Amino acid sequence: MSDKAPRGVRLVIALAGRRNAGKSSLLNALTGQETAIVSDTPGTTTDPVAKHYELLPLGPVTFYDTAGLDDTGDLGGLRMKATRKVLYRSDVAVVVVGEEGVTAHERAILDMVKGLSIPCIVAFNKTDLRTPASEELALCRSLGAPCLTVCARTGAGADELKRAIIDAAPLEFRQERLLVGDLISEGDWVVCVVPIDLAAPKGRLILPQVQVLREILDCDAVAVTVKEREIEAVLAGMERKPALVVTDSQVVMSVAGDVPYDIPLTTFSTLFARYKGDLPSLVRGADAIDALEDGDTVLIGEACSHHNVADDIGRVKIPRWMTQYTGRDLRFEVYAGHDFPDDLERYRLVVHCGACMLGRTEMLRRINECARRGLPVTNYGVAISKVQGVLDRIIAPFPELRAAPFGLMDG
CATH class of the missing domain: 3.40.50.11420 (Rossmann fold)
Structure with missing residues (x-):
């Protein structure tokens, strides 16, 4: 059942576009259910609406209906910010074009999605009212986005759009990614x-x-x-x-x-560091612990919000162990949930959780964003093994790290 699958293993598909482009109607057509509220009034969708769905052969996915990216006013600005956050953690984006056709708004959305390296599909909706011009089709294809025509009102083109989403899905969703299966054999x-x-x-x-x-x-x-x-x-x-x-x-x-x-x-x-991210990068990031100085600020990144416990791993234990290991007067800040701070430059290191509640695309995007800003990033398990003095032993089972210059193996 798609509702039972862990959030972090589902393909995330965002429907983005202008207000009244028919995103909500298209979501309903794709899922075969009245998931999103539909109205002729622009701006009906105010917050992202999530719908879990089984899209075979990919398996469990989550569709997001989002607020229009041409909204206005202070409240509209907040709605658009929420839409951009959904796009940031999406694996596939469907840009829905309404009867106004491709305008500067659609160009801006396509540029944003391309900048995030998200596979993108352009769905020309409301084809019962308007046929896309050849110039619009050529423009979208020039940006590497396949184009389809759909009519959410009648359901025409919905199956073709689902097949296009399957084809656009990142490779790891079409090929099984292993946690431990390549390290063990039958009967072990x-x-x-x-x-x-x-x-x-x-x-x-x-x-x-x-x-x-x-x-x-x-x-x-x-x-x-x-x-x-x-x-x-x-x-x-x-x-x-x-x-x-x-x-x-x-x-x-x-x-x-x-x-x-x-x-x-x-x-x-x-x-999980290997399953959800880039283990060599996270191992290299742990080396930055040795370079921390008095007064440096370390970002503790949590993928989910939870009630704090007395000896919380991210908020209490890791700061204590890192302080003991370095002997430095360090500052620690916690950032929880799907958002990531914009001012990463003020941190010296990011220590991220295992990302069991994030998709791999989102975790890799966070790692890449840190790399782009010159900020080392590691994860809880790698950092703990580092400060406990057992990291070389913990990474020894992984073939991709055996020849890497991470220091001599223990023992």
Whole structure:
């Protein structure tokens, strides 16, 4: 079911355009449901409207209906800002053109989408009222955007648009991306170390742990799940060595001491750093911890908002461990949710969460934006392993890092 899929693995498709271009009607036509409110009054959609949908063969996706990018006034400016935020985290954009045709507004939207390197499709809507001119089609195609004609009122062209969205989807949505499957083989034993702390949801495991466990089972391997206090005894009682041990980053130092060096070891967060982002970049970003000075500000990036707990990993533990490791008087600021600060230049380092609630496109866009501003970025698991002195060992299982100049491997 598309509603059950984790938000961070869904393809995000944004419908953008001017007010009254028919975006809401087109969303309803694409999903076959009355998801969005439809009216002839311009500006009916004020906040982005999300609709989960199963778009085969891609699987679960999220369509976003957005406010018009030609809105006016102070409130209209806020609506357009919300639309741009949705576009920033989208994997595919559908620019909907109404009966006014391609104007400066549509050109601006296309330029914005192109600047974000988002695959784009132009949907000429309301073709029962107007046929797009050849010059408009040529203009859109010159910008690398395929063009389709649709009529949201009758549903004409909706299936063709869905096929175009499937074709435009980034490669990782059309090819399976692995968390741990390329590190293990059928029949292998994998030990997962899962501490139960205040941050763990009652009666459940956190999402990275669940996804790793599921992939181990999908690979026809054997998953053994233990708490950190049991790892030494479990390893001693196993008939053969596990192919891999995966631990929660918060206990990586103690687990590393209990797991022999001839057993590969990594963390859930490091697996997600590779799955959702660019692991080599995040490992290089961790080196910036050594260069921090008194008074430097570190941005803690959280992909989701949550209630703070007494010993919160991002707000309490990582700042404490980094301060102890560097011996510096550091400042830490937390930025939570899908937004990312505009003034990145004032930070010396970004330490990002595992991004289990972000799509890979959005996480890569954040990494690339930091790189464009000359700002190093790492993630929770990599940073924790760095300051605990076990990073070389934690990244050793990954083939793409074995020849990289990250220092000598432990052991």
